Amino acid sequence: MKRFIGFITKEFYHIFRDRRSLFILFGMPIVQILLFGFAITNEINNVDIAILDHSKDASTKEIINKISASKYFSIKQLIEREADIEGVFKKGKVKAVLNFEKDFSKNLIKDHQATIQIITDATDPNTANTISNYVNSILQNYQQEQNKAINIDYVIVPEPRMVYNPELKSVYMFVPGVMTIILMLVSAMMTSISITREKELGTMEILLVSPIKPFQVIIGKVFPYIFLSIINAIVIVVMSIFIFKMPVQGSLLLLGLESVLFIVSALALGILISTISATQQTAMMISLMGLMLPVILLSGFIFPISSMPVPLQIISNAIPAKWFIIILKGIMLKGVGIQFLWKETLILLGMTVFFIGLSVKKYKIRLE
Amino acid sequence: MGITVSNISKSYKDVKALQKISFEVKPNELFGLIGPDGAGKTTLFRILTTLLIANEGHATVAGFDVLDDFKEIRKHVGYMPGKFSLYQDLTIEENLEFFATIFGTTIEENYELIKDIYVQIEPFKDRRAGKLSGGMKQKLALSCALIHKPKVLFLDEPTTGVDPVSRKEFWEMLKRLQQKGITILVSTPYMDEAALCDRIALIQDGEILQIDSPENIVKQYPKTIYDVSANNMYQLINSLKAYQHQHSVYPFGEFVHYTDKRTDFNPKDLKQYLEAQQLSNIRIEKTQATIEDSFMELAK
Amino acid sequence: MNNNNVIQAEGLTKMFGDFKAVNAITFEVKKGEIFGFLGANGAGKTTAMKMLIGISIPTSGAAHVAGFDVFTQAEDIKKNIGYMSQKFALYDDLTVKENITFFGGIYGLSKLKIKEKTKELIDDLGLQEVANQLVGSLPLGWKQKLSFSVALIHEPKIVFLDEPTGGVDPITRRQFWEMIYRAAHEGTTIFVTTHYMDEAEYCDRVSIMVNGKIEALDTPKKLKEQFKVDSMNDVFLKLARG
Numbered sequence: 001m002k003r004f005i006g007f008i009t010k011e012f013y014h015i016f017r018d019r020r021s022l023f024i025l026f027g028m029p030i031v032q033i034l035l036f037g038f039a040i041t042n043e044i045n046n047v048d049i050a051i052l053d054h055s056k057d058a059s060t061k062e063i064i065n066k067i068s069a070s071k072y073f074s075i076k077q078l079i080e081r082e083a084d085i086e087g088v089f090k091k092g093k094v095k096a097v098l099n100f101e102k103d104f105s106k107n108l109i110k111d112h113q114a115t116i117q118i119i120t121d122a123t124d125p126n127t128a129n130t131i132s133n134y135v136n137s138i139l140q141n142y143q144q145e146q147n148k149a150i151n152i153d154y155v156i157v158p159e160p161r162m163v164y165n166p167e168l169k170s171v172y173m174f175v176p177g178v179m180t181i182i183l184m185l186v187s188a189m190m191t192s193i194s195i196t197r198e199k200e201l202g203t204m205e206i207l208l209v210s211p212i213k214p215f216q217v218i219i220g221k222v223f224p225y226i227f228l229s230i231i232n233a234i235v236i237v238v239m240s241i242f243i244f245k246m247p248v249q250g251s252l253l254l255l256g257l258e259s260v261l262f263i264v265s266a267l268a269l270g271i272l273i274s275t276i277s278a279t280q281q282t283a284m285m286i287s288l289m290g291l292m293l294p295v296i297l298l299s300g301f302i303f304p305i306s307s308m309p310v311p312l313q314i315i316s317n318a319i320p321a322k323w324f325i326i327i328l329k330g331i332m333l334k335g336v337g338i339q340f341l342w343k344e345t346l347i348l349l350g351m352t353v354f355f356i357g358l359s360v361k362k363y364k365i366r367l368e
Numbered sequence: 369m370g371i372t373v374s375n376i377s378k379s380y381k382d383v384k385a386l387q388k389i390s391f392e393v394k395p396n397e398l399f400g401l402i403g404p405d406g407a408g409k410t411t412l413f414r415i416l417t418t419l420l421i422a423n424e425g426h427a428t429v430a431g432f433d434v435l436d437d438f439k440e441i442r443k444h445v446g447y448m449p450g451k452f453s454l455y456q457d458l459t460i461e462e463n464l465e466f467f468a469t470i471f472g473t474t475i476e477e478n479y480e481l482i483k484d485i486y487v488q489i490e491p492f493k494d495r496r497a498g499k500l501s502g503g504m505k506q507k508l509a510l511s512c513a514l515i516h517k518p519k520v521l522f523l524d525e526p527t528t529g530v531d532p533v534s535r536k537e538f539w540e541m542l543k544r545l546q547q548k549g550i551t552i553l554v555s556t557p558y559m560d561e562a563a564l565c566d567r568i569a570l571i572q573d574g575e576i577l578q579i580d581s582p583e584n585i586v587k588q589y590p591k592t593i594y595d596v597s598a599n600n601m602y603q604l605i606n607s608l609k610a611y612q613h614q615h616s617v618y619p620f621g622e623f624v625h626y627t628d629k630r631t632d633f634n635p636k637d638l639k640q641y642l643e644a645q646q647l648s649n650i651r652i653e654k655t656q657a658t659i660e661d662s663f664m665e666l667a668k
Numbered sequence: 669m670n671n672n673n674v675i676q677a678e679g680l681t682k683m684f685g686d687f688k689a690v691n692a693i694t695f696e697v698k699k700g701e702i703f704g705f706l707g708a709n710g711a712g713k714t715t716a717m718k719m720l721i722g723i724s725i726p727t728s729g730a731a732h733v734a735g736f737d738v739f740t741q742a743e744d745i746k747k748n749i750g751y752m753s754q755k756f757a758l759y760d761d762l763t764v765k766e767n768i769t770f771f772g773g774i775y776g777l778s779k780l781k782i783k784e785k786t787k788e789l790i791d792d793l794g795l796q797e798v799a800n801q802l803v804g805s806l807p808l809g810w811k812q813k814l815s816f817s818v819a820l821i822h823e824p825k826i827v828f829l830d831e832p833t834g835g836v837d838p839i840t841r842r843q844f845w846e847m848i849y850r851a852a853h854e855g856t857t858i859f860v861t862t863h864y865m866d867e868a869e870y871c872d873r874v875s876i877m878v879n880g881k882i883e884a885l886d887t888p889k890k891l892k893e894q895f896k897v898d899s900m901n902d903v904f905l906k907l908a909r910g
Binding site: 010203211366 | 418419420421442443445447449452453456457465470472512513
């Protein structure tokens with residue numbers, strides 16, 4: 001036990017004496033949350049659009065009014081013919097054109113169905129996607145009001161993102177992603193770097209030629225980072241609640257436990273990386289390329305998994321971050337409990353056990 | 369309780385780092401492994417400190433087998449690797465304390481053993497190891513390797529990159545440690561340090577050339593060596609090499625060490641020859657062989 | 669300035685804040701001389717050498733290297749010197765020929781000249797059979813000899829060697845010194861910085877730096893006589909211990 005405490009004390013000296021790692025540990029979460037919360041945003045404001053209204057009846061007028069009243073859109077132009085659509089896009093004046101079909105009101109009442117074509121400028125696919133989502137949500141809003149008024153049941157296909165994020169706040173979407181990235185970064189990258197640093201400096205040689213057992217070295221290395229990652233997770237949640245007024249719907253305890261599970265799986269990955277890299281630089285490259293990129297690209301954090309090609313969707317299942325993000329969204333946004341998340345939790349648990357087993361097996365009690 | 373090495377071989381891919389190495393270090397002996405970089409010294413150290421597994425042969429350290437009893441060995445040996453291997457961001461005292469706890473002991477408990485060495489760096493105990501001079505780093509590393517009172521001490525090129533003053537002090541420290549009953553295996557590429565060991569093994573390209581006391585190795589040098597000097601070093605070397613009776617010609621500081629093939633060699637003949645080669649200020653004098661001469665003769 | 673002096677330093681000083689790393693050193697090195705520049709780590713020899721090769725500007729004093737002023741003509745100095753250190757030598761992942769071509773190119777040699785030099789160098793060192801092998805696969809001794817030859821590829825007036833023979837086996841080491849003697853014989857000045865005193869024994873003259881100052885400067889023989897000892901190592905010990 002004394003050995004263990006001695007080891008951990010030493011680890012904390014390393015961490016607190018290295019400004020670079022201190023910054024990654026504590027500066028990064030704050031910077032990232034603020035960056036994603038304020039600067040990088042999927043929200044849109046005053047986007048210029050054009051309207052092509054073939055009906056010009058009461059319903060279309062009301063919808064157009066609603067759209068122009070929202071702060072998201074401003075109607076730049078009214079056009080008369082289909083042929084003009086290409087023209088306005090080419091001039092780059094508008095980002096979207098709403099095309100109301102003929103006899104819009106009539107169809108709505110008669111067939112319970114009417115069509116609006118939302119044509120967006122997909123040179124910027126994210127914005128295009130967001131615009132069409134926003135228009136959709138305004139339309140749904142209108143439908144709901146209509147339904148109440150005339151008491152006819154419309155079939156509405158709800159867009160999940162809108163439902164659970166009715167104010168269309170993108171920061172809510174980013175918090176689970178950012179939290180995942182930061183826990184991954186702190187846990188996996190920092191551990192792998194700190195273990196390979198011992199190899200690079202040659203101190204690992206001395207540790208090996210000493211009575212301290214390999215698992216004591218590993219736990220000693222990992223323990224400070226479990227502790228720091230938990231602090232980070234708390235900082236992120238607190239920041240999202242108080243700065244971005246994000247409600248956490250579900251149980252904080254469950255959130256905490258799931259986070260610890262994810263942290264442990266990331267630490268195991270970190271140890272695994274350290275067993276296959278000889279230098280800090282390699283460890284860093286592997287962590288960034290092998291962990292960070294998949295987390296950002298394939299976990300569903302930025303790009304929805306459902307819109308990926310099938311092979312990528314399959315690969316995404318192998319990424320722990322994907323499951324953790326689902327769990328986080330479930331707890332934070334939907335407020336669901338373990339009864340809805342046990343499957344994801346089990347998958348994550350399985351992965352964690354697998355990584356720990358593999359890294360213990362790969363860990364060498366000798367050089368090379 | 370010393371070290372036995374029998375028929376140890378080790379290869380990395382197609383490079384043979386060690387080939388059938390055998391020797392024995394007696395208890396309480398100061399044994400030197402002398403050879404250039406790439407001779408296999410570090411590989412041998414790593415096998416003996418249980419960091420690497422040999423392809424063939426076996427070895428014991430302090431009575432324990434390097435394979436079967438590797439955990440015991442790790443408790444009873446001190447190891448100072450070739451590269452400075454301490455935590456640069458920890459202070460002198462923190463490093464020492466850390467290694468003490470790792471070995472389940474305290475500084476106080478074994479202070480007696482490291483006192484001589486540690487007092488020299490103690491005034492700077494709050495300085496970080498990364499900011500120390502080469503000599504001080506070396507003293508700290510030695511203190512850390514000794515903190516658990518090892519039976520056998522392995523020092524891999526401890527004096528590489530260290531200035532002459534610190535080198536001298538270091539060897540004096542080793543002599544004192546030996547008097548305290550510790551068996552020491554030390555490696556060095558510097559032939560002049562060989563004389564400071566009880567016995568040495570000369571090693572090159574993974575093979576041992578000779579094992580004996582430094583005095584005996586020098587005594588066994590088969591030829592008479594002459595110091596030769598003249599007004600122009602470059603021409604002197606060329607002329608000597610062109611001399612038909614030469615056995616070996618090696619520059620040696622301000623002289624050239626010359627040996628002749630003949631048993632009835634007369635320096636006057638050589639002087640005449642060199643004069644005919646337009647050299648002047650020629651001096652030829654008998655001299656003592658050094659470890660370096662022996663090494664070159666054996667490696668030839 | 670004496671035309672025969674390839675390096676001439678007068679009161680050369682380098683300050684880092686209040687710390688005098690190099691404290692008014694004065695010395696000269698003659699053409700074709702093998703000059704040993706000795707000192708413990710931290711004695712200031714690296715700082716002094718950096719000033720001489722034009723990568724560090726002196727705080728005060730004067731120095732000329734190969735006839736150029738270290739204050740104003742650093743670029744000309746760089747063209748006229750060669751440099752070889754134990755750490756940086758050649759690229760392990762290039763072949764012998766590629767290394768020679770690369771370094772020849774760096775010093776602005778013409779294609780024809782590089783071709784000529786490559787052949788000359790490979791023949792000289794007897795590397796014909798390994799000319800197309802990666803340098804990394806060669807024994808340490810060969811690498812060292814090759815990197816010395818490469819440092820001479822542009823026929824510099826002076827070549828600076830930083831601990832050139834540390835760790836090499838005794839035979840290769842002597843072959844290396846023979847190469848140095850030859851280069852010196854052909855008129856190249858050799859400036860060796862080292863803290864290994866047995867390397868010092870091979871030099872024509874040596875200077876010993878202690879705490880930023882040159883405390884001794886003479887031939888090894890005379891220094892040994894002056895301090896009444898047998899080796900440069902003992903000279904150094906006497907000087908450093910005061």
